[in-house]
Amino acid sequence: MTGRLFQGRIPRQLRSVDFRLLLAFEALIAERHVSRAAAAVGLSQPAMSHALAKLRQQFHDPLLARTSTGFEPTPKALELIEPVREAIRQVDRLFSAGSTFDPATSTESFNIRMGDLNEVLFLPSLLHRLEKQAPGIALTVQHLPPSETVRALEASAIDFAVSALIKHSKSVQSIELSRDRMVCVMRRGHPAARANRLTTRAFLGLRHLRIVQSAGDVRFVEEALFKHGLQRRIMATTPHWLAASYLVETTDLVTALPESMVRRLNIDGRFAVRSLPVGGAEFSWRLYWHRRFDARPAHRWIRSMFENVNRESRG
Secondary structure, three states, X not given: OOOOOOOOOOOHHHHOOOHHHXXXXXXXXXXXXXXXXXXXXXXXXXXXXXXXXXXXXXXXXXXXXXXXXXXXXXXXXXXXHHHHHHHHHHHHHHHHOOOOOOOOOOOOEEEEEOOHHHHHHHHHHHHHHHHHHOOOOEEEEEOOOHHHHHHHHHOOOOOEXXXXXXXXXXXXXXXXXXXXXXXXXXXXXXXXXXXXXXXXXXXXXXXXEEEOOOOOOOOOHHHHHHHOOOOOEEEEEEOOHHHHHHHHHOOOOEEEEEHHHHHHHOOOOOEEEEEOOOOOOEEEEEEEEEHHHOOOHHHHHHHHHHHHHHHXXXX
């Protein structure tokens, strides 16, 4: 049996909380301008100025400091903004959890973690479906390193993530979107393209462009090489999949790219593609979310749209 959150009286600081002040605070930090913040939340300019005064008193901090270029948030305000935004999101979910979701009239917004590769693979079909069935829904794509993705899901900073091989806790759920594998890609006239098959020795002797999205990102090829006690010659590193394809097209570097992406980019045969002797095992692109949203109608509907995209990609 769950006990009360507060065993005695409700703390004095909570008794005095006005939720509208949190909305005002979020608008002030986002806009950094009293009049614009007032317009954003539907208050008059004097009312917003009064709200700012109350917030300063509540938090014992100026929150917005005037500079030569306008107002800037204080360190205290920057420390508070994410917890305040999360509180607003949670209250919004609390009051919308039981409401009927109609995609045709919904104006909800969703934050999705995707790399540039996943934007190419999955976003066009998803946007096409939203355009037809839910024109009022807005998506914001964020690029986050894999190391930060799970934390963002757990903190509700993002609603979904599309990625692969991410280690996570039991609180994060996922479904498979598609199967893929890494292949070695080089320009069509590359000397190594004369051979139809790359040996491990030949592969390791080439000059490589590595694609990693954070310092500790060893997914795909690097982890496989490490397990075999091997190391390739890294000449350059980039976090961008699409930029990597252009770089290998215009240099003698080679790189490892997902085969699904290469099929889209290599319609004109500009690349030579070879199987990887190491690190070419199949993997899954997956959709990740936090289990707290399992029953939320809008969230379930977006997941169903991703599953439809998945079925469409499989033909």
